[in-house]
Amino acid sequence: MSAPREPFFPADRSIRADGAPLQIRHLGLVDYRESWELQAELAKQRAAGEIGDQVLILEHPSVYTAGKRTQPSDRPTNGQPVVDVDRGGRITWHGEGQLVAYPIIKLADPVDVVDYVRRLEEALIAAVRGVGVDKAGRIDGRSGVWVPASDTRRDRKIAALGIRITRGVTMHGLALNCSNTLEFYEHIVACGIDDADVTTLSLELGREVTVAEMTTPLLDALDAALAGRLKVADHTFAEAPDPTKIPGVPAPQG
Template sequence: MGFQQGSIRKANTGTTASDIDTRDIDIRDIDIRELGTVDYEDTWHLQADLAAQRAEGKIPDTILLLQHPPTYTAGKRTEPSDRPTNGLPVVDVDRGGRITWHGPGQLVAYPIIKLADPVDVVDYVRRLEQALIQTCEDLGLHGTGRVEGRSGVWLPAGVIKNELKPARKIAAIGIRVTRGVTMHGVSLNCNNTMEYYDHIVPCGLADAGVTTLTEELGREVTVSDAHSLLARHLVDALNGDLQVDS
């Protein structure tokens, strides 16, 4: 992937290498910034600024870790029928994909990464998916994976406690690449409410469900439980130290 060599460095608002278990990892120069809960549009503008700086070589690769207040966002492929029925506003954004929701209890990561030439977007997305899959594994949720033709991380359809459940998305991915630099990223459902999803067609998929780590594991799993794991596995995946399953 051609990422810059180095070490995780302390960001002004962020996390240091000591906050993430980095033993036996060949860490590259990636800043991990933990922002807390931040307005979606403010973060979007921050991403654009950081991406421009990264394209010019002024900053290293960076990962933003955060939560958003309740917000619907619509990617470039969103259909009118996908939009919310509850009258809440939607932020139309420049990422791929369709409509989704962000809010408290959902861990969001925005990697601002300079990709090597020739840019391989599919490979990059697979690395993000693998980091999410490994994070779920480490938290005790086994059996997550990919669904052909659909981005994100899923649990397969099946009978659970005598109830037939559809395939369920536990983590979403939507990205944009400009001048070889990535924006937007991933969201992992930890213990967020599901009520907002009832008013949209999440990711434009009417035949699938959405779930959380808390729902699937039957115990409370918070953003704090997941954030260091996801940061570590994103670094691993982007380094090439985390094997990407087909």
């Protein structure tokens, strides 16, 4: 997902339309559909100027969610249901032990989707490196945050992104694997990628890393990245095909 141009805003400028502090809402364990409905309502209110920028922090009970680019071959082989959702990307899994953040933020005009995604990634990289996974970075052509291959282990994704922007307001967001199981990834082609793996902070560090431990570091880094205090840097260590670009399939709109 290389930027085709320079960002619309200088690296030290906020990408948010509003400079007021982010409102953080810690929601605990929330059903996916319930959180999706809440996001839609909050995004509508934010677009109308009825509320300020918010970040929802939560975990989901075990669930597969399929973005707009999901292919039939991506879907689970274990008979588990899938929620088809209006974000970008392909299929993924959410579950307990995974830190999920949904920013409901009005972006400054002109809206810069690439810069927004890059800033989310930068926040995740800062948080992941800060806890000890110091080689985490980007793979050019693929969103999210990755740990590079080592010894007999392939490149592996430690955090995933999937967003939607409507009327300049963001929905959906990011998921950081802290201490969750990886069992459910074995039954899908996660994010449409079959030449790499998935990992967690706990696996990488050899100790339990909880959602509670990572919440404040991630929120601090997210706030700094959106505000421009944490500048997007080049943390790319590899390149690979973009799984969202499927030959013969036009890109989705909206």
